[in-house]
Amino acid sequence: MKQLRALAVTASLVLLSTAVQAQWLNHATPGTPRLPDGRPDLSAPAPRTADGRPDLSGIWAAECTVYGRDACFTRSLFFNLAKDLKPDEVQMTPWAAQMQAQREARNHVDDPYGYCLPPGTPRINFGGGPFKILHTPQVTAFLYETLVGMTFRQVFTDGRPLPRLVEPTWLGYSVGGWDGDTFVVETAGFRDGGWLDTLKGRPHSDALRVTERFQRTDFGHIQLSITIDDSKAYLKPWTMTAQLTLLPDTELIEAFCDSHDKTMGRRQIGTPPPEPPSPRLGSEGSEGR
């Protein structure tokens, strides 16, 4: 039942946004190795940039995370970021457990993603559309086709440290570097109120630190591992892995949030009680760390 409710949220969100989606003519992606029949050779070696680093460029999506009208989406990391983990690997603090219970009890209608707000990090990697990675010398851009808009993240690679943050955000502040052939992105500076996934409604706090490790194993695949380190919300850090598949010969297409908030408003049970702010570090949340 819970799964059906979350599906309903997502389905209504997606149905509305299809009106503003556009189908571009497919254009053969330049630089793609091909089989004799012209199809992309997804098992060719991973390409490298001029500086010898793996080239992560391309359009990527994890299994089932590109919205389609089938049940696959409900089995995606978008719905449950910890779907391959055991419950004792993802133990919540009392604050987080209470918030998750409220989100489920209210049928997921308070998900900010339903109100034209971004899905947050790392959910945005699995948020209903694929994403494109673009490398430039000082910043790697992640361009996301989400259900609420064409949104980007910047990952700074010029060696700057993560700043001390004054005003937290949905997507956080990201810096990246190379660990061998793995591109490692560290993100902090989040706000309370984000959802790590959609069916489970797993909370995070402003203490969240996300580590994303991207390793391109061949032309068609990236191994992505994500570590959630949030001492206010989880008793210990936890790590999940996903395989991203290259989507060749296509493009991101425009989708924006077109009055979906009204649909969500109709689905509201009552005025949502505010979720309590996350506790200060060193009090409740740090128990067990």
Next chain:
Amino acid sequence: MTAADTKVPGAGSRTRSGRPWGVLTLSAAGLLTAAVMSSVDAHAQWPNHPTPGIPRLPDGRPNLSAPAPRTADGKPDLSGVWAECEGGGTRCPSSERHFFNLAKDLTPSDVQMTPWATAIQAQREKREHVDDPFGYCLPPGVPRINFVIGGFKILSTPQVAAFLHETAAGLIFRQVFTDGRPHPIVTEPTWLGYSIGRWESDTFVVESTGFRDGGWLDTEKGHPHSDALRVTERFRRIDVGRMELVVTIDDPKAYVNPWTARAMLSLQPDTELIESFCNNHEKTMEHRRIDPPPPEPASPPLSEGRSR
């Protein structure tokens, strides 16, 4: 970059029955004020980080009049955060901003509307700009997105240039394909269109088509466009600190002749785009509504307007 600068005293307390002078400006300013104020809480102040690669004066300040940098292939390097006016518009009166009036430097005869466009513009003004899609978490459209107060960053790669925009409705990107592909036949039009780019000498020329009806070219005037819109943006970096942007609007359903606006963008050094998303602003807009909006009529078939 911050967006907290378009607050207009009194705009929030203005009543409809007491409309005084300068209605258009105040209405547009009110819309903007509401849009900006509600998004302020979603804005973040990042600590400023010196932008790498900018030439500096002896005292460390950016040398904005140094020659424009070039990329390894010899083309001008357009990288950087850009905005109209210094400080992304914070020191720039609204009368000087193309965001409010894209045709601000043109004469009325330069920008002659078709009857269809005239009727739509009149409706938008009569309804005090409350139907502007930018007020409802939708993107400001092209070319208006270049003139929003948050500014934008250009990232060039061999096959695509990414334009990253900080808008009051969210962090929004545009892709400009530079791999030589032609314009597709667009079956489903969009707010931001489909863009391809090429170099003409030292000028980066971006052609965009595939727009939908219903867009606003600017905010105070509410100049309409149709699905026949073709936008040409010509970016020419004059020196480190300045980039000229020349925009041509070619829309035979909406305008009798193509017309061209010229803007100057300023580099915003040692700062970054900051997160801003549309946080319940549509509710603010609902409060401002006079009554449900009559739908704007669809654009006529091309034969009724000027032929291209």
